[in-house]
């Protein structure tokens with residue numbers, strides 16, 4: 001008989017998980033969302049098979065339940081689940097960005113013989129909703145799994161099997177360590193990104209031009225500030241103690257930077273930036289969820305209709321995959337520059353040769 005998957009929260013992550021499950025399992029996915037628009041769109045996009053009409057009934061019949069809501073909602077749902085008669089064979093998992101409070105809450109349903117295994121795919125986007133879901137969102141990303149102290153290994157393997165269509169790399173970790181590590185690489189940087197945007201916003205009240213000048217660098221460092229405020233409010237509340245520590249440490253770091261700036265020391269400033277560059281450049285680039293590829297090629301483009309598609313067609317003909325492409329805003333009186341990113345140095349070199357052969361001017365900037 002077809003297995004039944006109940007998916008609660010049909011947004012970016014829930015939708016992407018459903019698509020990945022569908023790739024590998026013939027099952028029926030029943031979707032529930034508090035937003036009727038999200039539920040209807042998920043159905044129209046065939047992310048789910050049916051919209052849930054009776055949550056308790058579906059929960060009591062499901063083989064797998066995936067909670068893909070903001071983390072405070074996930075906690076509430078777990079409390080509510082404690083009242084249901086979920087069969088012991090069923091598996092419940094979530095995708096929330098924090099784990100300690102969720103695992104604590106889950107222990108009350110585990111006492112009733114229900115297996116809950118925490119999950120967190122370390123890939124995503126600043127976009128929300130089922131319209132942004134993609135089956136390959138988690139490919140090559142790390143997928144953290146936080147089992148309870150009593151969870152049998154065989155149940156962890158079962159969860160990995162359900163999720164094999166994500167093509168993610170699973171790592172098992174305890175919830176406290178999870179929250180510390182994701183706190184420093186994901187949650188706290190989000191606070192910093194939002195604070196940088198707020199700082200520019202304050203300046204813009206007096207100097208409107210600042211909005212036009214906020215170009216590539218600012219956009220790169222603050223992209224994540226465009227993510228869902230509901231999701232991030234919950235994450236920060238859940239990881240409060242770690243975030244408070246990171247804020248204190250950051251203030252100390254800023255005090256050191258302040259001293260360096262005051263001193264005007266060439267050596268000191270150079271070493272500070274060089275240390276950061278060396279560490280960042282050495283981070284793994286192959287895995288999604290870490291730092292994306294650095295293999296950028298800059299291509300001069302005249303402001304001519306169709307020039308971007310010409311560049312991409314040349315690369316497609318040579319079967320060179322592009323990981324990112326972006327026009328770098330140029331002044332009106334000069335040529336624009338296209339930044340094309342590749343997965344490897346080999347791809348970049350091949351692209352350079354192919355484009356130069358057809359009279360494009362290219363640069364590699366370190």
Ligand SMILES: NC(=O)c1ccc[n+]([C@@H]2O[C@H](COP(=O)([O-])OP(=O)(O)OC[C@H]3O[C@@H](n4cnc5c(N)ncnc54)[C@H](O)[C@@H]3O)[C@@H](O)[C@H]2O)c1
Nearest residue numbers: 009011012013033034035069070071096097124125128129
């Ligand atoms: N966005 C990312 O980059 C990312 C990456 C990994 C994990 N996560 C985690 O995944 C979860 C979902 O995030 P998302 O990016 O998919 O957000 P999203 O806003 O795209 O989707 C969340 C969905 O949950 C629904 N929802 C909210 N409360 C609900 C409730 N009580 N019952 C049913 N549905 C409810 C919303 O209507 C929405 O459709 C969050 O816990 C987040 O921390 C997000």
Ligand SMILES: O=C(O)C(=O)C[C@]1(C(=O)O)C=C[C@@H](O)C=C1
Nearest residue numbers: 097121122123124125126186224
């Ligand atoms: O790429 C992004 O937009 C993200 O913010 C993804 C990101 C991250 O910080 O890397 C955000 C939160 C999730 O829990 C996991 C991944």
